Amino acid sequence: MKIDFISNGELGNLIVTVLNPDDIFEVVKTLEFLEKFLCVNLSYDVDFNYNEVHVTVDDYYEYQTLRRKIFDHCNVA
Numbered sequence: 001m002k003i004d005f006i007s008n009g010e011l012g013n014l015i016v017t018v019l020n021p022d023d024i025f026e027v028v029k030t031l032e033f034l035e036k037f038l039c040v041n042l043s044y045d046v047d048f049n050y051n052e053v054h055v056t057v058d059d060y061y062e063y064q065t066l067r068r069k070i071f072d073h074c075n076v077a
Contacts, residue, residue, distance in 0.1 A: 001027070001076045005063045014055040014063050016070065023076040027053050030074040034066070037073075042066075 002017045016027050024046060031053070035042050043056040057063045 001074065003067050003070065005057075005060060005067075007060075012057045012059065012063055014057050014066055016053040016055070018051050018076055020076075021048065021051050024048065024051060024053060026076045027070070027074060030070055031055065033073060034069050038069070 001019075001023065004015045004017070006013045006015060018024055018027060028044075028046065031042055031044055034040075045054045046052075047054065055066065057066060
């Protein structure tokens, strides 16, 4: 699993890339858990063509926090 940040002007995207297409569902389950755990609504899209999940973040600091939480709670290594 690889996590990157791309800035789109005011907002940014956290992009989770997985090697195995089946791992996308584990990432989505982790994001659903984090929504409940952090009491936030995460906006994300799944791209099955590139095995990626795109999560909209407000800034680089939100990206860093979410990145840490994904690595802590996701079973995909």
